Amino acid sequence: xxxxxxxxxxxxxxFETSSKEPSLKGTIKHFFRRKTxxxxxxxxxxxxxxxxxxxxxxxANGAGKTTILKMLCGLIYPSEGRIVVSGYLPYKRxxxxxxxxxxxxxxxxxxxxxxxxxxxxxxxxxIYELDKFEAKKRIKKLSDMxxxxxxxxxxxxxxxxxxRMKSELLAALIHEPNILFLDEPTLGLDINAQRNLxxxxxxxxxxxxxxxCMTSHYMKxxxxxxxxxxxxxxxxxxxxxxLDLLIKKLSPIKEILIVCRSEEDATKIENSVFTVKNKIKNxxxxxxxNASIASSLKTxxxxxxxxxxxxxxxxxxxxxxxxxxxxxxxx
Amino acid sequence: xxxxxxxxxxxxxxxxxxxSELEYKTNILIDLVTAILSLIGSIFLLSIFFQNxxxxxxxxxxxxxxxxxIYTLLNGVANTWFNPxxxxxxxxxxxxxxxxxxxxxxDSQFFISLKRISPSGFLEIMLGIGILLYCFKINQIxxxxxxxxxxxxxxxxxxxxxxxxxxxxxxxxxxxVKTWNATEVLRSFLYVGRFPLNSFSFSLRIFFSIFIPIAxxxxxxxxxxxxxxxLWKIFLEVIVTSVFVITSRKFWLFALKFYTSASS
Numbered sequence: 001x002x003x004x005x006x007x008x009x010x011x012x013x014x015f016e017t018s019s020k021e022p023s024l025k026g027t028i029k030h031f032f033r034r035k036t037x038x039x040x041x042x043x044x045x046x047x048x049x050x051x052x053x054x055x056x057x058x059x060a061n062g063a064g065k066t067t068i069l070k071m072l073c074g075l076i077y078p079s080e081g082r083i084v085v086s087g088y089l090p091y092k093r094x095x096x097x098x099x100x101x102x103x104x105x106x107x108x109x110x111x112x113x114x115x116x117x118x119x120x121x122x123x124x125x126x127i128y129e130l131d132k133f134e135a136k137k138r139i140k141k142l143s144d145m146x147x148x149x150x151x152x153x154x155x156x157x158x159x160x161x162x163x164r165m166k167s168e169l170l171a172a173l174i175h176e177p178n179i180l181f182l183d184e185p186t187l188g189l190d191i192n193a194q195r196n197l198x199x200x201x202x203x204x205x206x207x208x209x210x211x212x213c214m215t216s217h218y219m220k221x222x223x224x225x226x227x228x229x230x231x232x233x234x235x236x237x238x239x240x241x242x243l244d245l246l247i248k249k250l251s252p253i254k255e256i257l258i259v260c261r262s263e264e265d266a267t268k269i270e271n272s273v274f275t276v277k278n279k280i281k282n283x284x285x286x287x288x289x290n291a292s293i294a295s296s297l298k299t300x301x302x303x304x305x306x307x308x309x310x311x312x313x314x315x316x317x318x319x320x321x322x323x324x325x326x327x328x329x330x331x
Numbered sequence: 332x333x334x335x336x337x338x339x340x341x342x343x344x345x346x347x348x349x350x351s352e353l354e355y356k357t358n359i360l361i362d363l364v365t366a367i368l369s370l371i372g373s374i375f376l377l378s379i380f381f382q383n384x385x386x387x388x389x390x391x392x393x394x395x396x397x398x399x400x401i402y403t404l405l406n407g408v409a410n411t412w413f414n415p416x417x418x419x420x421x422x423x424x425x426x427x428x429x430x431x432x433x434x435x436x437x438d439s440q441f442f443i444s445l446k447r448i449s450p451s452g453f454l455e456i457m458l459g460i461g462i463l464l465y466c467f468k469i470n471q472i473x474x475x476x477x478x479x480x481x482x483x484x485x486x487x488x489x490x491x492x493x494x495x496x497x498x499x500x501x502x503x504x505x506x507x508v509k510t511w512n513a514t515e516v517l518r519s520f521l522y523v524g525r526f527p528l529n530s531f532s533f534s535l536r537i538f539f540s541i542f543i544p545i546a547x548x549x550x551x552x553x554x555x556x557x558x559x560x561x562l563w564k565i566f567l568e569v570i571v572t573s574v575f576v577i578t579s580r581k582f583w584l585f586a587l588k589f590y591t592s593a594s595s
Binding site: 070073075076077099108110114115124126128155 | 427
């Protein structure tokens with residue numbers, strides 16, 4: 001049986017925040033008498049993550065995903081509740097715990113700006129107590145996986161965003177952590193760089209059985225890497241489970257685009273039992289429930305004179321968009 | 332604490348930091364020229380004060396020059412280590428890059444206090460040592476081992492007090508986010524340390540002994556260098572130093588509990 005590597009129970013986090021009215025008067029008032037209030041950004045959440053799982057945290061901006069990640073890796077103290085990661089209480093930041101984890105943030109960098117990435121790798125290697133031979137071996141292995149070689153010797157400031165992100169990954173993984181926390185790792189990358197990064201993470205997970213917790217606003221990252229998602233809405237978990245199941249639940253219909261031999265054939269379909277979404281000349285799009293796809297196709301093929309047909313899933317982005325603004329999804 | 336690990340990491344810090352600085356040669360040259368001009372300016376200012384009087388606060392020019400030497404040495408240390416690292420804490424906290432430091436299996440205070448060095452400060456350290464050696468000669472100070480050990484202890488204490496004060500102020504960034512000005516104020520107070528404490532009024536002497544311990548940073552070490560101080564003052568300086576170092580360490584560990592990291 002696969003063991004739980006992350007165990008979160010009744011976790012809450014509150015922050016002190018201050019608000020300011022507009023105008024000069026508001027600014028002066030804010031300077032002398034700041035109104036602060038306690039804001040509960042994470043509200044009594046519980047979940048478990050198994051070793052080797054890749055879990056995506058979904059939610060709108062400000063929903064609390066990054067705060068959860070930061071509490072899991074020990075950067076922020078929880079206000080209430082308990083977190084155990086790999087047998088440790090993260091906020092104590094014990095060295096053995098820190099050697100097991102890594103945090104990669106798409107919008108922040110740890111590489112030394114004026115030097116080639118290789119210098120930062122060796123610096124990290126000395127912090128993680130790796131000897132020169134072992135460090136060299138790991139750099140070689142990871143740079144092969146990430147397909148970066150010459151770039152390791154060029155100052156970071158002269159690298160493209162994609163090359164920099166790959167180097168950031170290498171710097172963050174040199175100690176071979178078994179839990180990866182990724183906060184929007186593909187932010188700002190072009191489509192190819194995003195795809196390469198996903199490919200790498202997939203491979204890293206398969207080869208090392210590392211657990212990956214990630215947030216991303218690029219749905220392709222989530223759909224291609226995460227079997228399980230945890231949806232966060234206003235600091236609470238609105239859904240925790242299988243991504244495919246969620247998509248099926250939220251999108252119970254498929255669209256079938258039928259290209260008929262003539263416009264009359266399309267009109268015949270329009271006048272039949274199907275729900276028509278739209279019709280343009282000899283092309284007609286109908287909506288069919290997932291459960292009746294097979295029988296509907298049989299009816300169409302047997303009764304109408306058609307040239308071609310396409311079955312389309314509704315765009316995942318649209319479905320996920322619904323999750324971000326709703327509160328509860330029970331399956 | 333694994334000492335050999337920390338030594339290895341510090342060697343890497345030195346290496347990467349020097350390599351980064353050497354990327355910008357002109358900047359280093361400008362810093363070096365600034366250090367020399369600043370020293371010339373300070374000695375010129377001191378000589379103006381002594382033009383109309385043989386002593387200030389009981390110190391003659393040759394003796395006061397020792398304070399200038401210690402100040403230059405401390406300023407060099409501050410420019411080499413404190414300025415590039417401790418002012419960076421504010422940036423780390425504002426931009427949330429302290430996250431990377433806190434998630435490394437290494438003492439966070441060690442990391443943020445020593446990661447960078449500015450080689451131009453070395454010149455000031457050498458100039459400071461040069462002035463001190465010159466002062467030994469003109470003040471006819473007889474050098475022996477116990478004297479040198481006392482000088483070393485008192486200089487280490489000065490550096491530690493200055494570091495602790497600076498680090499303490501930088502730590503408050505965790506709550507106040509922007510504290511650039513506070514460290515500037517500290518530096519301005521340090522300028523006061525170029526003059527003997529006795530040259531100030533009684534109330535200022537109390538202020539510079541208790542709140543901003545200039546007395547312990549430059550005046551007492553200067554007295555030690557001149558062989559004028561009593562042993563109890565050195566003991567007191569060691570105690571004050573321990574209090575400052577321990578308090579700033581405890582304060583950092585306490586402050587980290589309130590670190591909220593920058594939003595993404």
